[in-house]
Amino acid sequence: MIDRTRLTLLGIWLGVMCYFSFVVAPSAFSVLPSPVLAGSVVSRTLGIAELIGIILGLILIALYAFSKDVRGKSYWFESLLIAAMTLSMIVSRFVVSKLLHTMRVEHGEISALPAGDSIRIAFDRLHQYSVWLMGFDMLVALILIVVIIRRGDPKKANA
Numbered sequence: 001m002i003d004r005t006r007l008t009l010l011g012i013w014l015g016v017m018c019y020f021s022f023v024v025a026p027s028a029f030s031v032l033p034s035p036v037l038a039g040s041v042v043s044r045t046l047g048i049a050e051l052i053g054i055i056l057g058l059i060l061i062a063l064y065a066f067s068k069d070v071r072g073k074s075y076w077f078e079s080l081l082i083a084a085m086t087l088s089m090i091v092s093r094f095v096v097s098k099l100l101h102t103m104r105v106e107h108g109e110i111s112a113l114p115a116g117d118s119i120r121i122a123f124d125r126l127h128q129y130s131v132w133l134m135g136f137d138m139l140v141a142l143i144l145i146v147v148i149i150r151r152g153d154p155k156k157a158n159a
Helices: 002-031 035-065 073-107 118-151
Strands: none
Touching: 002 035, 002 118, 035 073, 073 118
């Protein structure tokens, strides 16, 4: 039962991140008339995705912390990965996204700056960190889903 709940929460988390990464962000930049508008939509949507990740991460941490089905190394491995995913979302939301937002407010349309401009280079680097953090979470969520599915339901295995 608890593994099904974990799978459901991880599936929701992975789905939100994939939808944002592969649908929302590319669509905003291909459909909206200006990079500033697209950036605003992506920033707002990313903030929601990050918040969902933080909330789901905290729920999953609580599920692992209060779980009666401690399974040794696997339990600690999964707990550590969930904590790392949650920390990644916290850093993304409260450090990287906050800095990106500040740069957009202070400097306007970043894409209009020359490629060699120090502000644009810093912005691009922060954007890359954001992508890496999201990619890390997507990969870890997928790994955890596979681990939990492969482990199976111990009650069914004993039946």
